[in-house]
Amino acid sequence: MLKIESIVIDGIEVKFKLYPALVLENNIRWKEGIIEFHPTKKSIEDNSWQEELKTYFRKNKDFCLNYSGEAIDIKNKHFYLFGEKINFEIIEKINEFIFNCEKIDVLEKSFNSLKLLERFIKNFCEQRLFRYLIYRTTELENLLKVEKRNKIILKKFNSYWGRNSFTQNTIEYASRLFPFSQEIIDSIIYHELVHCFFPHHKKDFWNKLYNYVSKEKYELYSNKLYFGVFN
Numbered sequence: 001m002l003k004i005e006s007i008v009i010d011g012i013e014v015k016f017k018l019y020p021a022l023v024l025e026n027n028i029r030w031k032e033g034i035i036e037f038h039p040t041k042k043s044i045e046d047n048s049w050q051e052e053l054k055t056y057f058r059k060n061k062d063f064c065l066n067y068s069g070e071a072i073d074i075k076n077k078h079f080y081l082f083g084e085k086i087n088f089e090i091i092e093k094i095n096e097f098i099f100n101c102e103k104i105d106v107l108e109k110s111f112n113s114l115k116l117l118e119r120f121i122k123n124f125c126e127q128r129l130f131r132y133l134i135y136r137t138t139e140l141e142n143l144l145k146v147e148k149r150n151k152i153i154l155k156k157f158n159s160y161w162g163r164n165s166f167t168q169n170t171i172e173y174a175s176r177l178f179p180f181s182q183e184i185i186d187s188i189i190y191h192e193l194v195h196c197f198f199p200h201h202k203k204d205f206w207n208k209l210y211n212y213v214s215k216e217k218y219e220l221y222s223n224k225l226y227f228g229v230f231n
């Protein structure tokens, strides 16, 4: 496990992990509030990696600073659903945790462990997401006048947000979409449905997509998805 380090950039403490220099080109990515930096050998030798890290942070500062954190945060007693932060209460008793969340109409529900409580919230959120995806996909299929997909599936995708599978006539969505606002989720649904016209990501595809979500908004939402800004 790599140590999480921090550096002060323009007065802001920024967390990062410095990976061993192995690659030809440096590679910076943002993951769960931490900048993961794979430097080049050269940038370690001439010590320019710090400047590269700073440049990346400054370029993406707004998104980095608005990072929403864990979608389900048991320690701080909140979770996100459709871009909304929902607070809850846990009363700890002997071998028991009592969960109260007025917002979702769950009162005095007992769990044997926090792990089970977390699973309950996750299932709840994923069910809500699934319901929304079914309803909204149908609505947008009508709007775009595309043939109705046979099936909508929630999947544990780590590298995709959605996938339109033509051979099976299904659309798969990532279950980790639940904390994001409905506008952000809609941008994914539009993206997948526009694939019914164009199976690629060439110019025609984007032109069509930007009829429904402006380029500016689409790029903003893509960044929010990437940086974990839920609303």
Ligand SMILES: [Zn+2]
Pocket (backbone or CB within 6 Å): 191, 195, 200, 201
């Ligand atoms: Zn695509």
